[in-house]
Amino acid sequence: xxxxxxxxxxxxxxxxxxxxxxxxxxxxxxxxxxxxxxxxxxxxxxxxxxxxxxxxxxxxxxxxxxxxxxxxxxxxxxxxxxxxxxxxxxxxxxxxxxxxxxxxxxxxxxxxxxxxxxxxxxxxxxxxxxxxxxxxxxxxxxxxxxxxxxxxxxxxxxxxxxxxxxxxxxxxxxxxxxxxxxxxxxxxxxxxxxxxxxxxxxxxxxxxxxxxxxxxxxxxxxxxxxxxxxxxxxxxxxxxxxxxxxxxxxxxxxxxxxxxxxxxxxxxxxxxxxxxxxxxxxxxxxxxxxxxxxxxxxxxxxxxxxxxxxxxxxxxxxxxxxxxxxxxxxxxxxxxxxxxxxxxxxxxxxxxxxxxxxxxxxxxxxxxxxxxxxxxxxxxxxxxxxxxxxxxxxxxxxxxxxxxxxxxxxxxxxxxxxxxxxxxxxxxxxxxxxxxxxxxxxxxxxxxxxxxxxxxxxxxxxxxxxxxxxxxxxxxxxxxxxxxxxxxxxx
Numbered sequence: 001x002x003x004x005x006x007x008x009x010x011x012x013x014x015x016x017x018x019x020x021x022x023x024x025x026x027x028x029x030x031x032x033x034x035x036x037x038x039x040x041x042x043x044x045x046x047x048x049x050x051x052x053x054x055x056x057x058x059x060x061x062x063x064x065x066x067x068x069x070x071x072x073x074x075x076x077x078x079x080x081x082x083x084x085x086x087x088x089x090x091x092x093x094x095x096x097x098x099x100x101x102x103x104x105x106x107x108x109x110x111x112x113x114x115x116x117x118x119x120x121x122x123x124x125x126x127x128x129x130x131x132x133x134x135x136x137x138x139x140x141x142x143x144x145x146x147x148x149x150x151x152x153x154x155x156x157x158x159x160x161x162x163x164x165x166x167x168x169x170x171x172x173x174x175x176x177x178x179x180x181x182x183x184x185x186x187x188x189x190x191x192x193x194x195x196x197x198x199x200x201x202x203x204x205x206x207x208x209x210x211x212x213x214x215x216x217x218x219x220x221x222x223x224x225x226x227x228x229x230x231x232x233x234x235x236x237x238x239x240x241x242x243x244x245x246x247x248x249x250x251x252x253x254x255x256x257x258x259x260x261x262x263x264x265x266x267x268x269x270x271x272x273x274x275x276x277x278x279x280x281x282x283x284x285x286x287x288x289x290x291x292x293x294x295x296x297x298x299x300x301x302x303x304x305x306x307x308x309x310x311x312x313x314x315x316x317x318x319x320x321x322x323x324x325x326x327x328x329x330x331x332x333x334x335x336x337x338x339x340x341x342x343x344x345x346x347x348x349x350x351x352x353x354x355x356x357x358x359x360x361x362x363x364x365x366x367x368x369x370x371x372x373x374x375x376x377x378x379x380x381x382x383x384x385x386x387x388x389x390x391x392x393x394x395x396x397x398x399x400x401x402x403x404x405x406x407x408x409x410x411x412x413x414x415x416x417x418x419x420x421x422x423x424x425x426x427x428x429x430x431x432x433x434x435x436x437x438x439x440x441x442x443x444x445x446x447x448x449x450x451x452x453x454x455x456x457x458x459x460x461x462x463x464x465x466x467x468x469x470x471x472x473x474x475x476x477x478x479x480x481x482x483x484x485x486x487x488x489x490x491x
Contacts, residue, residue, distance in 0.1 A: 024061040026133070027052070027213070028089045030080070031100035034143060035066030039196045046199035051206035056213065065089040072101035074120050076110040081124070093133040098209060099124070100140035100180070102166060103195070106157035108150075114161060121169045138176040138212065139238075141166055143205075144185045146194040153195055170238030176212070176257045177238045178284060182277045183208055186463040217286055221259040226317040237276065239283050246313070247306050252291040253314075254279070260286025264347070264475045265314070267323045269338075270295065270331030275460040278326070278350070281468045288319060296378070298330070298358070299337030299399075300385045307338060311345060322347035324471050328459050329426060330355045330362075330378075336401035336408065343411030348474035350467060352418045352459045353426055356401040358382055358394075360430035365395060372427045402435050409444025416447050416470045418461060420454030 029035050029049035037047025044050060053062035065088060070080040080086050080101060089097070101124075104110060105117065128135055141163055145155040163181065170177040183204060184190065190201035197205065224242065231244040231253075241254040252272060265288040266279060272291045279289045292310045297303035315321055324347055327335035332354020339346045359365040362382060364374015379394070388394045401408070408415075417432045432448060439446045449466060461467060 024059060025096070025213075026092060026094045027056075027060060027062045027096040027098070028092050028094035028128075028135070029062065029064050029066065029098050029100075030086075030089050031066045031098075031140070032070045032080075032104055033066065033068035034103065034196055034202075035064065035100050036068050037064070037066065037202065038068050039193060040199050040202065042199075046202060048202035048205040048209070051199075051203050052209050052213075055206060055210045060213075063089075063092055063094075065092075066100075069104060070101065071104045071110050072121055072124065073105050073110055073113045073117060075113040075116065076105060077107070078104070090127065090131065093131060094128070094135045095133055096213065097128045097135045097137045098140055098178075099137065100142070102142040102162045103145065103153055103158065105162060106145075106154045107152055108154075111154075111157055111161075114157075114165070117162065117165050118169055118172075121166065122173060125169070125173050125175060136176070137173075138178060138209075139166055139170050140205075140209075141177065141179050141181050143180045143197060143201075144188075144191070146188045146191055167238035168235065171235040171240070174257065176284070178208055178212060179277070179280055180205060180208070182281070182463050183465065184463070186461075212284070215285065216261050217258040218261050218263065219258050221263055221318060223253065223255050223259075223263075223288060223317055223319065227253065236273075236283075236289075237280050239280075246292055246310055249306060250291075250293040251310065254283060254289045256283045256286045256288060258286060259288070262475075263288065263319045265290055265319045265323050266350075266471075267291070267325050267335075268331075269325065269327040269334040271328050274328065275352075275458060277462070278460055278464040278467045278471075281464050282324075282471065285468070285472070287324075290314060290319075290323075294334065296381050296385070297334075298382050298385050299334045303334070304338060304341055308342075311342075320347070321345065324348045324350060324475065326350045326352075327354055328352040329456070332356055332431075333358065333401060336404060337399065339411065339413070340401075340404040340407050343407070343413070346411065346413050348413050348471055349415040350418075350471065351415065351432075353420060353423055353456050354401075354417060354431065355426050356431040356435045358397060358400055361426050363394070366427060366430040372425060372430060402431070402438065405435060405438035405444070406442045409439050409442035412445075414445040414447070414470070414474050415439065416449070416467065418449045418451070418459070418467065420451045420456060422453050423456045425456035 037043030040046045049062050049064035065085040067083045067085040069078040074081050128137055142158050190198050227242050228244045231242040234241040234243055236254045239254050243252050266282055268291045294303035294306055325335035332351045355361050360372045362375035362378035364372055366372050383394050419428050419432050436446050436448055
């Protein structure tokens with residue numbers, strides 16, 4: 001009788017433990033030595049899977065299935081396919097799978113098989129997709145390699161061949177993707193041997209994965225079903241894009257893998273696809289990215305009319321009533337004239353080396369040291385856009401963003417500028433510096449990131465995290481904000 005009672009108690013205890021274990025969200029980290037934690041002291045607690053586990057807490061079970069030297073390629077020197085780690089990862093029946101493979105495939109002995117890379121990656125994904133647990137699969141782009149030697153792991157092969165193929169896989173399979181390259185490209189000091197990140201580097205990887213795991217989403221929302229039937233699909237760095245004609249102008253929309261709650265979006269005003277790292281990072285976080293070509297119209301009445309109709313199309317399709325406006329160079333004029341006309345439709349402004357006074361560029365009529373060169377041909381286009389007949393009338397034009405600062409400040413949305421201090425095309429002194437002071441004097445909110453020694457190009461930041469953080473602060477609310485603040489605390 002006592003044996004029976006003990007057996008019953010043990011049975012219920014075993015069942016409760018099993019039930020508790022099964023209630024946890026299981027995360028499988030698949031990869032090579034960077035996942036394993038090679039060369040990291042106390043890798044059991046400092047590898048990125050271990051740090052991720054500590055961040056997520058007891059409701060999650062994170063397992064490290066990294067294999068040093070592993071290749072994604074089946075014909076590689078050490079294919080992940082034949083490893084015990086691969087078998088154990090499948091047996092784990094994960095709810096999430098994070099795959100980080102590709103670095104070792106750049107080695108000369110492996111790269112000869114790169115023509116098979118895409119299919120091998122797709123087959124690996126299918127191996128996990130077919131599991132009864134139906135995991136959510138996320139592809140991690142390879143981290144930067146700071147080696148100049150091409151006889152082994154080779155940076156150029158990774159960035160120019162392997163990474164584009166990984167993005168192709170993400171596009172064709174619909175898998176989510178996290179860009180670890182740009183996240184760490186400005187931190188070579190975190191790679192002691194120029195290939196493997198330190199514990200501090202793996203902490204950044206873990207925090208980025210943590211952010212995605214804990215991110216709220218709206219998987220039921222699909223903007224693609226509401227686009228014009230003639231819209232043509234295209235691959236935007238692994239994300240689904242659509243290209244179509246709107247009011248006689250080229251329009252583009254790129255949709256995230258899973259939309260964020262409230263359906264936030266970024267409206268790029270000019271130079272589609274140029275320095276896209278901020279757009280890509282926001283797509284990863286559930287933002288839509290849109291574009292409607294009103295090139296060389298400088299935000300005139302016709303341009304604003306086209307954008308007004310485009311805005312109505314997008315918001316009726318379900319996007320948020322306010323967008324983040326993104327303007328590079330002359331795009332600064334476009335976004336600020338829109339924001340001054342429709343301030344309640346703007347959640348934030350991100351302006352990059354922006355033109356804020358047309359007298360500076362294209363006019364070339366600034367004064368003092370550092371005067372901009374201007375563009376006479378574009379200056380003539382501007383005058384035609386606004387039906388300006390004389391040079392004096394053009395010089396006296398009061399529709400520049402720098403003339404609209406009181407209205408913009410009163411609107412209340414935050415503004416971020418990224419500028420190169422050595423810009424001799426759109427000089428900071430004639431544009432952002434004056435604009436910033438006027439906005440502050442009027443009580444507005446503006447932040448400026450300066451790039452010492454940098455000219456008009458390159459735009460943006462190699463690691464767009466400061467821009468992304470600014471946009472998230474401006475757009476997330478409620479529960480999302482608490483999640484974001486927690487992420488900020490972990491950083």
